[in-house]
Amino acid sequence: MAAPALIALAHGSRDPRAAATVRALVGEVRAQRPDLRIEAAHLSASRPSFEQVVDKLVRAGHEEVVVVPLLLNDAHHAQVDVPAAVAAASERHPGLRVRASRILGLEPAFLQVLDERLRDALRHARVRELDALVLAAAGSGDALANQAVARLARVWGSRHRLPVTAAFASAAPPATGEAVRAFRGEGRRHIAVASMFLAPGAMTDRAAELALEAGAVAVSDPLGAHPEVARAVLARYAVGAVELVPV
Known part of the structure; x- marks a missing residue:
């Protein structure tokens, strides 16, 4: 059969x-x-x-x-x-x-993909130092879905021994720009954003734009x-x- x-x-x-x-x-x-x-x-x-x-x-x-x-x-x-x-x-x-x-x-194995995409973005931007990370995702009106992103962000941050926060492109705070500015308010200056999206689009473009305007040193491509x-x-x-x- x-x-x-x-x-x-x-x-x-x-x-x-x-x-x-x-x-x-x-x-x-x-x-x-x-x-x-x-x-x-x-x-x-x-x-x-x-x-x-x-x-x-x-x-x-x-x-x-x-x-x-x-x-x-x-x-x-x-x-x-x-x-x-x-x-x-x-x-x-x-x-x-x-x-x-x-x-x-949000498969834990996708953190490997995030790392690869972020390394490519850092190499392209010629960035060698990081002191904070932002995990950007779509966001939802469902609080449990957003909490799942936040949990994955904590796991990702612990792997790299860096402070990390989740940010959302819609429906929930903080936006990527707000997350980057919050870290900059703590004195951090080398903040990278990883894109936990499957594919590019208007939402990912806007999330990247807000992050870079706020001072992020690099934003990765989606998982793809x-x-x-x-x-x-x-x-x-x-x-x-x-x-x-x-x-």
């Missing part, structure tokens, strides 16, 4: 860089598992849509699908939009068995199509595929 198809489901963005990043990530996932049928899809704005991809897989004869939401925080999109999309697909295709895995989330992120996608898929097995 063929393995379930995998849909890597992104939120979607009008920024073409976001869709390009999702395509590149799916390419990395395919390189790691060439035996699987793997497709990218989006909840909104970008194409192909989730509905289009599900319809294509059904036409190709697939009867089982695992949906891996490419989301880093467990907030509204994860709790409402993804389940609604999966339920609609199941209703539209009664013979299809579709299962959503848990989101990518890193092999570690692809491995996390496949780990979510593996659990979802097992859950599709009839008991």
Whole structure:
């Protein structure tokens, strides 16, 4: 029996860089598992849509699908939009068995990716010294999601033995500029910002702009199509595929 198809489901963005990043990530996932049928899809704005991809897989004869939401925080999109999309697909295709895995989330392994991206930014900016770090994330109206970012920031800071704070691009304080200014108010002058976002877009651009205006010495690129992120996608898929097995 063929393995379930995998849909890597992104939120979607009008920024073409976001869709390009999702395509590149799916390419990395395919390189790691060439035996699987793997497709990218989006909840909104970008194409192909989730509905289009599900319809294509059904036409190709697939009867089982695992949906891996490419989301880093467990907030509204994860709790409402993804389940609604999966339920609609199941209703539209009664013979299809579709299962959503848990989101990518804030994997501790992603700290390795953050470090790589930040080292690249520091090298480009010719920065050799740091005395504080800011972990920038999207932010949410869900306090628990923001607390998860703050916990990861503390773990990251302890690895580097530097003070660190979480900052958010929307929905919750502090913004990246506020976080940088707070450190500067303590007398720190070599503050770098790491971008805990999957892909670039208007939100990441604004977070970087505010941080640099406030005096940050470097801002890293988002996680992007890193092999570690692809491995996390496949780990979510593996659990979802097992859950599709009839008991």
